[in-house]
Amino acid sequence: MEESTHYSSLIETESQKNNNTSGRKTGGWPTFPFIIATVAGITLASSGVSANLIVYLIQEFNIESITATQINNVVNGTTYLTPFLAAIIADSFFGSFTVALLSSCVSFLGTVVIALTATLKWLRPNHCINNNNGSDLCGPASVMQYGVLYIGIALAAVGFGGNSFTPAALGANQFPNSPRNQAIFFNWFFVTLYIVSILAFSVVVYIQDNLSWGLGFWICALSNLIAVVVFLVGYRYYLPETPQGSAFVDLARVPVASIRKWKSQLSSSTHDYYSSGGTVPVSTIPAKRFRFFNRAALITDGDSIEKPWRLCTVEQVEDFKKVIGILPLLTSTVFLSIPIAMLTNLSTLQALVMDGQIGPHFKFPAGSISIIIFISTSIFLSILDRVLWPLYKKLTGKTPTSLQRIGVGHVFNLFAMVVSAIIEWKRLKMLHDENKSMSILWLFPQLALVGVGEAFHYPGQVLFCYQQLPQSLSSTSTAMISLIMGISYYLNTALTNKVRTSTNWLPDNINFGRVDDVYWLLALFGAINFVYYLICATFYRHR
Structure with missing residues (x-):
């Protein structure tokens, strides 16, 4: 972050360096405001749509809670898988600018369709009506209503996914001979990503829950549109791209x-x-x-x-053998991400049935619960960078390896599952024995532990892929992490289906289920995976 303070002086320097013979400025820091504003706009739109999607499906389309999490898994899986395909297409055929622009347009169309479902009553079913016996009568959506909803969700997922990493690649490409400036750009890129995500998970979700679903989604659509316009305005400053093949x-x-x-x-x-x-x-x-x-x-x-x-x-x-060689470690990362995906979804369902009142005038939105992960990750990343890593190097004389960082992340996520199981057991006991609703604040520890674990394993995974994959894959190595996350969400869907068909732990109303047993299963799953990871890391031969 210290290097980012030199931003204004770098703009002036780069502006002088990047004048070609025709006087047109290309590349360098003059492109930064356009690209980073695009990232901010797209991130606000994507986070605003995805953060509260489970709640929207349950409350506005009368979809069962577990089914809503399954849909959310597919959406997240698609959003994470698309960057991998987008990176290949950008490298092989069209370049980062074209892929980012087309993806932004697709996500805008998807967001508009979702906003229309929230605005026009005939595009969604009637709300549930409380029956005299205390149960709810909920009319299902029509085929047409489901069709419009799923088209919007699919367009948004593909568009946001395709625009996840291409602006980052385009921004780094503006500094072809300056690793230092590339590092500064990526620093600002991730800072923007986290800050805007926190804004979306708080402000946009609050608007959706307390003012209007339509207004919340139209804000996302407007943010996406502004991002497209700003991106196009900066076109004359971007360095020309020549796809080199994937x-x-x-x-x-x-x-x-x-x-x-x-x-x-x-x-x-x-x-x-x-x-x-x-x-x-x-x-x-x-x-x-x-x-x-x-x-x-x-x-x-x-x-x-x-x-x-x-x-x-x-x-x-x-090069192909090197990729084959890291597959065992990558599979352990897949199995690490599955419990995280499950915990994130179940935490939202828990938040819906817990007491969200914090103070006399504020009720914590259930869709915002994942903001705790973003906040804890951001804070702990700073602590690691400024305190723990320098202290570790001072005591040992060396910096921790990427595999060591990932291993610590495994441990924190295992703790998160154990804490989640204990808290859910306590919540069910309070509900059934004392008829009391537990405060939503009790969910904060488990989500904070997930965030701390992510501060360890996510940067470690990116660093490991960048260092160990062949040099020819360096430009798309980060997309490998996105691919792993996408696979994890799809496998999480399969795991949820298996749990539902084999046990009674995940009914539609989780107050009558055993989500704590699901967390214990995930803890066991994580412990076995951690042993598997240690074996893979021990026998792995570094490049």
Whole structure:
């Protein structure tokens, strides 16, 4: 953050450096206000839509609570998977600017459709009517109403997902020869992301809950539209992009070429393998590890450089092996994210049935409960950066590795599941034995622990992927984390379905379920995964 104080002086310096022969400014800090404003606008819109989606589905579309969390899982899974695809498309064909612009337009359309469902009564079912016996009579939405809702949600999820990392890549591309300025930009990028997310989870959700759902969603749509306009206004300052092709496509050729030549006998001669520089030196002959894939670089009859899906370079083969080598650790990250996704969804359902009153004049919105994670992560990231890491280096003489950081994150998330189970057990006991509703403040510790864990494992995961993945994947390595998160949300949906069909822990009304047992299951799941992670980390061979 200290470097960010030099922002104004950097603008002046970069403005002088980036004048081309025609006098037009391209790249550098003059592009910063446009890109960071775009990030802020899109983040406000996406967080404003996703933060309260579960509550909106339950209250306005009469969808059962657990079903609403399942829909939310699919939405989050799509939002996290799309950046991975968007990164490949941007690198291969259109560039970051075009993908970010198209994604922003798609998300705007989706947000407008969702806002219309909240504004026009005929686009949503009638509200539940309380029956004389105390039960609620809820009319289901029509096929047309569900269709419009899901189209809006799908467009928003794809659009917001496609715009998650492309502005960050575009911003970093404005400083092609300055790692220092790239670091400053990313610092501001993540600060903007967290601050605006906190704003959305508090102000926008409050407006949706207390004033109007329609007004809240239209604010999101307006924020998205302003972001598109600002993004376009800054176009004349952005450096031109030339897509270089996706390294993922190059890596995908390796298993295909290996399978096509699976009958070929491997050779020990360097002259029988192909590299981008011609004959392969002894030092770059394919390694014995994962020997099957060495066939991709083996020169056989009918091979030529014009057939990249049959003949790959040794460098591509070795890069593919590096990706294969980190897969066990990446799977442990998937299993780490599943309990977090489950806890976040269930915390929202718990908040809906708990006493949200804080003081005489304020009721904490259930949809805002995840803001505790953002706040605790932001605070603890600062503590780590300014206090704990310098102290650790002073005591040990070295900085903690990315795997050590991820391991500590595993431990904190395990504690979060245990605390969640205890608190939910206490909540159910108070409700059934004393007929009292527990305060929503009791949810803060478990969410704070998740936030602290994220401060450890999320930066550690990004750093690990950036350092250990091949250099050819450095530009899209962060998208790997997004891919992992997307897979986790989809698997969380499957886990929830399994729990519902096998137990009575997750009924529609969680007051008559056993969510505490779900948390104990997640704690056991996390403990087994932590042991698995330790085994993978112990035997992992660093690049």
